[in-house]
Amino acid sequence: MNLLLVEDDDGYAATLAEELRALDHAVTVAPDGMTALQAIDREPFDAAILDRMLPHMDGTAILRRLRESGKTLPVVMLSALGRSAEKVEGLEAGADDYVVKPTPAAELEARLKALVRGRQWTSTGGGTGDTICVGDITVSPTRFRAWRGERPLDLVKLELQLLAELARNAGTVLTRAMLIERVWGYDFEPTTNIVDVQIRALRRKLMADGEDDPIVTVRGVGYMLRD
Amino acid sequence: MPAPRSLRSLTLAFLLVFFLAVALTGFATYRATQRAIVELVDERIDALSDAVLSQTRPGDVAAIIGRINVITDERDTGNVGFMLTDAGGHWLGGNVRLARPLALGYSTLGRRDRITGLSAGRALVRDAGGGLTLTTIAETEPIDRENKARRRLYMLGFGSIVLIVLAGTALFGALVSRRIGEVRETARAIIDGDMQRRITVDPAGGAFAEQAATFNHMLDRIAELMRQISNVSNDIAHDMRTPLARLRGRLALIAARPDAAGLADEIGEAMDQCDALLAMFAATLRIAEVEGGDRRAGFASLDLGALVGEIGEMMTAVAAESGHELVLGRCAPVRIEGDRQLLSQALINLIENALRYTPPGVTITLAVTRAETGAGAAAEIMVRDNGPGIAPGDRALALRRFGRLEPSRHNAGHGLGLPLVDAVARLHRGTLSLEDAAPGLRVTIRLPIAGG
Numbered sequence: 001m002n003l004l005l006v007e008d009d010d011g012y013a014a015t016l017a018e019e020l021r022a023l024d025h026a027v028t029v030a031p032d033g034m035t036a037l038q039a040i041d042r043e044p045f046d047a048a049i050l051d052r053m054l055p056h057m058d059g060t061a062i063l064r065r066l067r068e069s070g071k072t073l074p075v076v077m078l079s080a081l082g083r084s085a086e087k088v089e090g091l092e093a094g095a096d097d098y099v100v101k102p103t104p105a106a107e108l109e110a111r112l113k114a115l116v117r118g119r120q121w122t123s124t125g126g127g128t129g130d131t132i133c134v135g136d137i138t139v140s141p142t143r144f145r146a147w148r149g150e151r152p153l154d155l156v157k158l159e160l161q162l163l164a165e166l167a168r169n170a171g172t173v174l175t176r177a178m179l180i181e182r183v184w185g186y187d188f189e190p191t192t193n194i195v196d197v198q199i200r201a202l203r204r205k206l207m208a209d210g211e212d213d214p215i216v217t218v219r220g221v222g223y224m225l226r227d
Numbered sequence: 228m229p230a231p232r233s234l235r236s237l238t239l240a241f242l243l244v245f246f247l248a249v250a251l252t253g254f255a256t257y258r259a260t261q262r263a264i265v266e267l268v269d270e271r272i273d274a275l276s277d278a279v280l281s282q283t284r285p286g287d288v289a290a291i292i293g294r295i296n297v298i299t300d301e302r303d304t305g306n307v308g309f310m311l312t313d314a315g316g317h318w319l320g321g322n323v324r325l326a327r328p329l330a331l332g333y334s335t336l337g338r339r340d341r342i343t344g345l346s347a348g349r350a351l352v353r354d355a356g357g358g359l360t361l362t363t364i365a366e367t368e369p370i371d372r373e374n375k376a377r378r379r380l381y382m383l384g385f386g387s388i389v390l391i392v393l394a395g396t397a398l399f400g401a402l403v404s405r406r407i408g409e410v411r412e413t414a415r416a417i418i419d420g421d422m423q424r425r426i427t428v429d430p431a432g433g434a435f436a437e438q439a440a441t442f443n444h445m446l447d448r449i450a451e452l453m454r455q456i457s458n459v460s461n462d463i464a465h466d467m468r469t470p471l472a473r474l475r476g477r478l479a480l481i482a483a484r485p486d487a488a489g490l491a492d493e494i495g496e497a498m499d500q501c502d503a504l505l506a507m508f509a510a511t512l513r514i515a516e517v518e519g520g521d522r523r524a525g526f527a528s529l530d531l532g533a534l535v536g537e538i539g540e541m542m543t544a545v546a547a548e549s550g551h552e553l554v555l556g557r558c559a560p561v562r563i564e565g566d567r568q569l570l571s572q573a574l575i576n577l578i579e580n581a582l583r584y585t586p587p588g589v590t591i592t593l594a595v596t597r598a599e600t601g602a603g604a605a606a607e608i609m610v611r612d613n614g615p616g617i618a619p620g621d622r623a624l625a626l627r628r629f630g631r632l633e634p635s636r637h638n639a640g641h642g643l644g645l646p647l648v649d650a651v652a653r654l655h656r657g658t659l660s661l662e663d664a665a666p667g668l669r670v671t672i673r674l675p676i677a678g679g
Binding site: 080104 | 472479512513521522548579
């Protein structure tokens, strides 16, 4: 991906850029709002990472400018504070995702990839209505039902929501933090491994008839449903 | 009498003294006018007896009686009487008779003197010469009737003064207590975390306005100091987390280098320590966010029983992984106004604490009950384990920030779990308590049910 990183802390920007480059992305660093807006006018980025606290023009102001000028590129906002009110503010200003500093580069990459892929999907879509089909897995979140092939799956609410989220993003790695946010709806991260435990339970039910494991574990990052 | 201290006893003492003064003034006025009337009547009978005796020779019975008759025929003497007696007290003439002998000088007459048509009067007994005595009598009765009117007047006059003072005192009291109430309400709002509350200052000025302005000024100062503290914690968040993030990033980059292959474990450990520090900052900031009170604005009605049930179900598998048993006790449906996120976090925190600080094999029980307390209805979330528990002396330490108990120091955790739960309970105007479950620990979050 071709990424723009807007961050005024030189050291942090350099480290994060280097980490992202190590993950095979092109990274342009802009230290302030004006530089960032000029860079976006000049070059088509796949996504931007925007620090919330910047000198002169803060993250939300840059974002508003960006959205007002019709730029729709996915933006992940970075914040050192991470209060829920600020998160809402960021999302309302037009951010696609909001993470608290310091996010490991792998986490940030996963979020950016999910956003970029999400954009590509909106036109194609998989399945009819709200029903999602991935391989031999079918999930219908509104009817609270799921199937593996012809076999109906007996899932509790949380497992079904987890499977639906994985299916919606099939082929994309979802991190534990992303799952906690989107499936559990929590604005905090429990210290116990509730995601792993839930994934294990889901896997058991998906593989009850000796089928192969449809969920890929990406060590240290998260989980992905094979598409 | 000890000096009255409270405002109430001061007011009562003031009213008592006031009533005493009013009563004394009334009584004195009454007595003074009474005396004035008697003096007037006395002057009149003195003048009348003069009118009889100055025109006659002393001892001349016939002349005196004649003079008496002349005077009693006059128009304005209908309420006066005369009596002439000799040295032996025998009646010689006049228009009244007295049942008892009167001494020389002035005396007061009443009903017991049985004079027809007279119920109250004054008499003057004078020596008329030659052993004769002339008694002159005047009624004070019509003046007595006037007395009643006067008494009514006093009652009305002094009564209205008393009423005005009573009403004034009550009004003043109400005014003072309204102002004090306003201060109390403001203080309470501040305690609850609404640092923006201020007392309205009366634009007309006065002592209360001055006090309110000073109070507001003090609150401004406190708010300013708190802002500074919060800025410091924001600065800590920004200025400490960013370098930590940088450090963590560096470590990740080093770990990825081919020549660091042999150091993977050490680097991983260092990164874990970074993460622990970052988690500590996150928890501190979360507590600050909760204590700020802003999240009250997002309170919504929720069923606490259902929420605890859901989390209990979810955490059962997590507990099983560490060899603990999580039992869902009775979760009564209790609706409260609250923050779903924070209540979930608090409950998960408590369960995680129980899992972290008790050995495998321990049973953890969750329950929600509705309790009626003296202060109204409350919802109680209980997390109980039958593990080793916390010694009574250590419970306060467990609630303190970064306060970690000795045997658990080597454990993961930053000592901010219970303080966060405590902050969440306080945000909901509730309490957190740790009790001995004999054996084990019972943690109770008690949340008031608004209007219940």
